Amino acid sequence: xxxxxxxxxxxxxxxxxxxxxxxxxxxxxxxxxxxxxxxxxxxxxxxxxxxxxxxxxxxxxxxxxxxxxxxxxxxxxxxxxxxxxxxxxxxxxxxxxxxxxxxxxxxxxxxxxxxxxxxxxxxxxxxxxxxxxxxxxxxxxxxxxxxxxxxxxxxxxxxxxxxxxxxxxxxxxxxxxxxxxxxxxxxxxxxxxxxxxxxxxxxxxxxxxxxxxxxxxxxxxxxxxxxxxxxxxxxxxxxxxxxxxxxxxxxxxxxxxxxxxxxxxxxxxxxxxxxxxxxxxxxxxxxxxxxxxxxxxxxxxxxxxxxxxxxxxxxxxxxxxxxxxxxxxxxxxxxxxxxxxxxxxxxxxxxxxxxxxxxxxxxxxxxxxxxxxxxxxxxxxxxxxxxxxxxxxxxxxx
Numbered sequence: 001x002x003x004x005x006x007x008x009x010x011x012x013x014x015x016x017x018x019x020x021x022x023x024x025x026x027x028x029x030x031x032x033x034x035x036x037x038x039x040x041x042x043x044x045x046x047x048x049x050x051x052x053x054x055x056x057x058x059x060x061x062x063x064x065x066x067x068x069x070x071x072x073x074x075x076x077x078x079x080x081x082x083x084x085x086x087x088x089x090x091x092x093x094x095x096x097x098x099x100x101x102x103x104x105x106x107x108x109x110x111x112x113x114x115x116x117x118x119x120x121x122x123x124x125x126x127x128x129x130x131x132x133x134x135x136x137x138x139x140x141x142x143x144x145x146x147x148x149x150x151x152x153x154x155x156x157x158x159x160x161x162x163x164x165x166x167x168x169x170x171x172x173x174x175x176x177x178x179x180x181x182x183x184x185x186x187x188x189x190x191x192x193x194x195x196x197x198x199x200x201x202x203x204x205x206x207x208x209x210x211x212x213x214x215x216x217x218x219x220x221x222x223x224x225x226x227x228x229x230x231x232x233x234x235x236x237x238x239x240x241x242x243x244x245x246x247x248x249x250x251x252x253x254x255x256x257x258x259x260x261x262x263x264x265x266x267x268x269x270x271x272x273x274x275x276x277x278x279x280x281x282x283x284x285x286x287x288x289x290x291x292x293x294x295x296x297x298x299x300x301x302x303x304x305x306x307x308x309x310x311x312x313x314x315x316x317x318x319x320x321x322x323x324x325x326x327x328x329x330x331x332x333x334x335x336x337x338x339x340x341x342x343x344x345x346x347x348x349x350x351x352x353x354x355x356x357x358x359x360x361x362x363x364x365x366x367x368x369x370x371x372x373x374x375x376x377x378x379x380x381x382x383x384x385x386x387x388x389x390x391x392x393x394x395x396x397x398x
Contacts, residue, residue, distance in 0.1 A: 030058075045079075046079065051070060051079060083120060087123060145164065161198075162197065197244060203215060216260075
């Protein structure tokens with residue numbers, strides 16, 4: 001069990017999550033799961049998701065005291081500077097009826113940990129709506145929007161305005177207020193993809209007539225920036241918004257507006273996309289051509305290193321002539337030409353596929369030609385004494 005904890009210390013985030021999901025299955029006893037979680041704290045105490053699963057597991061087993069203790073240690077000691085654990089604590093305390101504790105957790109995120117965090121604002125406003133305090137939810141949105149407007153080039157402000165308009169229309173049913181929020185943001189030259197998406201969505205669910213001409217001018221200003229109206233949006237964002245507007249026009253527009261938007265989209269985006277696809281097709285064709293060349297070369301050259309003959313597995317003995325494994329038929333007839341080398345002894349016999357030729361001279365006679373006091377390791381004399389003639393293939397040396 002402890003060895004598994006040591007492995008977790010060096011594992012990736014995905015392995016940790018997979019392991020934690022299997023903990024309730026591995027141990028049926030609540031006490032066993034509690035002990036295992038406590039041991040896992042050695043390696044996992046800095047993971048908010050670990051504490052969240054710890055608290056939920058103790059709650060599911062009915063150990064509310066252990067769940068509260070784990071949540072307190074997480075929010076006050078180990079991961080107290082991470083907003084994720086405090087957002088979970090706010091939701092957990094709301095479910096438990098501790099509304100004051102939930103407010104305290106949200107306020108801590110808003111004021112100290114991560115001011116302007118969109119997730120915290122949305123969850124806090126939704127909680128206020130569930131508690132029957134819609135005005136508190138609107139006040140929370142407006143205070144945060146005022147703070148973000150004071151910042152230069154705020155990335156959160158467009159998302160916050162779009163979410164506030166959506167909350168006013170879908171939750172509270174205030175259509176005019178929701179449209180006013182978007183109009184004020186767009187009139188202040190805050191044209192962005194979230195705001196235009198929200199406006200297109202609102203027009204799509206409103207009754208006829210639609211404000212198509214106004215939407216078309218705003219979309220054109222966003223997707224086709226120029227020197228007079230620079231736009232920091234990326235190419236992908238502009239293409240996505242143009243596609244969304246084309247879908248809107250396909251539902252509610254006439255033929256002229258659809259043709260105008262379609263031609264504009266083709267001029268700005270389709271050419272670039274076609275060039276990219278053309279390069280991709282060219283590369284795929286090149287790869288296919290190279291594979292065909294390799295296959296053709298392999299079929300024409302059976303002796304290449306990477307191509308095996310077709311019948312190699314069926315006929316393993318069919319070796320090519322280039323390997324040099326077969327001996328010439330006249331090899332034995334050429335043995336007599338090497339008679340001058342007989343003085344070196346027949347101990348250095350060469351391999352022969354046929355049986356060795358019989359010899360009348362014993363093997364010891366080959367070594368008798370050397371002087372008695374001459375060591376075997378020394379060189380052979382320049383003019384050896386005469387020895388009995390013997391064939392090139394003597395007695396095999398084993």
